Amino acid sequence: MSLSRSIAAAVDRLVDSQGPPTTVAAEHGPHRLSLSVTLAGPVGFSAEGLEFAVADRTDWPIDALKAWGDRLAARVTYLMEPLVILEADPAEGEVELRSQSPTARNGHRSYYQIRLGRDGTLHLGRVTFDEGTRRRRPVPFQMTREVLERLADDLVVCVG
Numbered sequence: 104m105s106l107s108r109s110i111a112a113a114v115d116r117l118v119d120s121q122g123p124p125t126t127v128a129a130e131h132g133p134h135r136l137s138l139s140v141t142l143a144g145p146v147g148f149s150a151e152g153l154e155f156a157v158a159d160r161t162d163w164p165i166d167a168l169k170a171w172g173d174r175l176a177a178r179v180t181y182l183m184e185p186l187v188i189l190e191a192d193p194a195e196g197e198v199e200l201r202s203q204s205p206t207a208r209n210g211h212r213s214y215y216q217i218r219l220g221r222d223g224t225l226h227l228g229r230v231t232f233d234e235g236t237r238r239r240r241p242v243p244f245q246m247t248r249e250v251l252e253r254l255a256d257d258l259v260v261c262v263g
Contacts, residue, residue, distance in 0.1 A: 106131035107255035110138065111248050118143045133159035134259055138251075147247040155258050157223035165191055168198040168219045174261040175217065176200060181250065182215055196221025210234045213242065225258065 104112070109129030117127055117140060128137035135158065139151040163171075169191050176186045184202030191198045202214035213231040220226075229244035246254070 104131070105256070106134050106136055106259055107252040110136050110255050111252050114138070114140065114143055114148055114248060114251065117148075118145060129255075131259075133157055134262070136255055136258070141243050147245060148251075149243040149245050151228070151241065151243050153225075153227040153254075155225040155227075157262050160223045163196070163219075163221045163223060165193040165196065165198070165221075168196070168221065171219055171261060171263065172198045172200050172217075174263065175257075178257050178261055179254065181253065184214060186215065186217065205232070215244070223262075 106129055109131060110127065113127035113129055117125065124139075124141045126137055126139050128135065130136075135154075135156045137154045138148070139153075140148050141151055142149040169188065172188045172191075176188060179186060182202075183206055184204050186200045187203045189199045189201045198219040200215075200217040200219075202216075205212040205214035211231045211233055213229060216228050216230050218226045229242050230239050231242045232239050
């Protein structure tokens with residue numbers, strides 16, 4: 104079973120069991136995907152974060168991370184806001200992508216943030232910036248099952 108179908112099935116099992124919030128995970132070949140699910144229903148879920156890892160590459164040079172980020176920004180166009188590379192840090196071995204234009208609502212700006220690590224890891228989360236307090240904080244994001252499957256497939260394709 105593909106990574107996308109495996110992670111969707113794991114979310115479906117959580118819905119069927121009506122279990123409490125938990126982390127669900129799937130693995131296929133060298134790829135591993137996990138979600139910190141806070142709420143799951145028949146159409147979709149809410150999650151605090153998504154982690155993707157590539158086990159067969161452990162030390163990515165910064166140019167390879169930037170290329171991975173470019174492929175992600177070009178392919179993952181179906182989230183709320185388009186993604187762009189914000190920063191590449193060769194010393195830390197990280198590349199950060201963010202939503203190009205954050206969504207503004209009720210004095211907050213929210214955006215997706217992806218961090219790529221030199222060890223072949225990806226973390227996807229959603230962050231909100233409070234205009235009044237000038238503080239950032241992570242917030243859950245919502246996704247349908249179909250978007251999750253598409254994202255899982257695209258993560259595998261983009262890793263190159």
